[in-house]
Amino acid sequence: MEDNHCWHCGQAADLSLFCRFCNHLQEPVLDYYRFFGFPRTFHLDTPELERRFYSLSRQLHPDLFFRAMSRERQYSLEATALLNDAYRTLRDPVLRAEYLLKQLGEEPDPHRREAAPPELLEEVFELNEAIEELRQGDASTRPRLEQAHRKFLALRQEADRALDELYCRHDSTGDAAVLREIRVALDRRRYLHSLIQQIEKELAP
Template identity: 35%
Template sequence: MSPPRIGEPPLRTHFDVFGLKRAYDVDVPALEKQYRELSLQLHPDRVAQASARERLQALEGTTALNEAFKTLKDPVRRAFYLLKLHGIDLDREDAGAQKDMPLAFLEEVMDLRESLDTAMAKKDLGRARAMADDVEARKKAALTEAAESLRTLEAGEPGDGGQEQVRKASHALGRVRYFTRFLEQVDAFEEEIQA
């Protein structure tokens, strides 16, 4: 996220939409309650007889609210979003953090993919599911690691200006991204086998 230019209003984050402090941990039931309340206030039907500008503002407000809610209620999306607020956008294909992943991990991912390809070629769903169970546990561990780094980063604890925490979070979320893709491939294989 680039800083606003002089004279521009500061950019609003998804946290700002809900008046929340920027943090990894979010009270999801409270967020859901606030979302319902704000949805009623911002709903475009409330301004159906208003000017085109007011209707457009209501629509834009509702769109921003929906996007903020979808991001903040999900711990994985929230983690990726927080990292993006720190200048690392892992959704971009050219994201530096993805290129910066440790070589040992990338080799491990290649081995996992080859093992999955072999299981798929043999139509061995049991082997693929066993691999998926292991990868799911590793994905959860990587998300936990990312969350800890993001908590430390958002708390502003002293150190190297947060660069080490950003690096740790980006590597952990990079692993989450790879593991998610692996699990999606196993799910697609399972659907294909059961079809």
């Protein structure tokens, strides 16, 4: 596929998975958007994604390649693995955004990744205190944790709305400066998400 010709019939290949001349399966390229034939946007038509997923699943069914040449059978295995990974990633807005940022060259910042956003430091400190007390058997801290849970849920919702706006801005303008903002907003969202999970674990019966 790298030479842009079908391995089977030698005709010029386009980006599709199956040759449009001989219909033989081409070597899949490791690009989730290209695999599903979507442009690189943060917002995605997810019902259409689902339709394409089921259609490709049928086209890549192992029974159809049982008698194929070993090269094509190998491609069908690679394409099936790619199909599942790509679908899992693209149907989830957060995983999709992480993937697209990487594709567009916006690498995560490992230092900021795990750190608490400065404006949350105090609340995180109080939360840890409450968790410690609850663990030591002080059931009266439960309401405090429940309150913190509601608060962080609301903040995560807010973060999702802010991300949505940034996605729209990038999708319509392609402005690379927005990628940086998305990166920071996603890191903050991930932090909130992990706090929520932590609280839910502590509150679980």
